[in-house]
Amino acid sequence: MKSDYLVISCSLNPESNSRKMAKAAFDLLQQRGSAEWLDLRDYELPICDGGPAYGHGNVEILAQKIRDAKCVLMGVPIYNFDVNAAAKNLIELTGRAWTEKVVGFLCAAGGKSSYMSVMGVANSLMLDFRSLIIPRFVYADGSSFDATSVSDALVKTRIDELVETAITLAGPVAEQAKKANPA
Numbered sequence: 001m002k003s004d005y006l007v008i009s010c011s012l013n014p015e016s017n018s019r020k021m022a023k024a025a026f027d028l029l030q031q032r033g034s035a036e037w038l039d040l041r042d043y044e045l046p047i048c049d050g051g052p053a054y055g056h057g058n059v060e061i062l063a064q065k066i067r068d069a070k071c072v073l074m075g076v077p078i079y080n081f082d083v084n085a086a087a088k089n090l091i092e093l094t095g096r097a098w099t100e101k102v103v104g105f106l107c108a109a110g111g112k113s114s115y116m117s118v119m120g121v122a123n124s125l126m127l128d129f130r131s132l133i134i135p136r137f138v139y140a141d142g143s144s145f146d147a148t149s150v151s152d153a154l155v156k157t158r159i160d161e162l163v164e165t166a167i168t169l170a171g172p173v174a175e176q177a178k179k180a181n182p183a
């Protein structure tokens with residue numbers, strides 16, 4: 001089923017904290033209408049090689065889900081002061097599918113100092129594909145979670161704010177994109 005909102009959990013770790021935040025955002029979007037959930041653990045993907053990898057069947061499946069959405073929220077682990085390789089690989093593989101999407105990030109990190117790590121990928125989405133990046137990143141270290149969910153009240157508030165902003169922006173940005181690029 002197509003939905004305006006796609007929430008992608010990019011961690012491959014079974015005990016992922018970014019997945020807990022992505023799930024919280026997904027639940028809020030579901031309460032407000034509908035959203036689609038995508039867990040990268042469920043899709044085997046090749047490493048992007050700029051060539052034959054684009055022909056892998058799962059690449060087109062995921063690209064279409066991104067194309068169908070007006071807004072994509074990404075739950076991402078911070079690895080080596082960047083998003084993890086699985087998230088970046090997804091973006092490399094699906095490139096233009098991100099054109100003029102509203103994009104938000106929920107970042108899980110090990111420490112408090114890597115909060116700008118998502119900027120490289122955010123800049124790339126913005127400059128390469130005119131994605132509109134929601135300037136409300138959610139960023140949390142391990143102290144904000146219990147075994148199954150987000151426990152920190154401030155992080156929960158920030159997830160609420162991210163979702164509200166996503167809902168506010170998704171429709172108008174998609175309308176504007178349609179006007180700018182009539183079929």
Ligand SMILES: Cc1cc2nc3c(=O)[nH]c(=O)nc-3n(C[C@H](O)[C@H](O)[C@H](O)COP(=O)(O)O)c2cc1C
Pocket residue numbers: 011012013015016017018019076077078079080081082108109110111112113114142
């Ligand atoms: C390979 C690797 C690199 C990491 N690099 C960073 C980093 O640069 N900054 C940081 O704050 N945490 C770093 N961490 C810690 C992770 O961000 C942390 O474990 C986070 O919970 C991962 O997200 P996840 O739980 O959703 O998988 C790293 C972890 C791994 C495994």
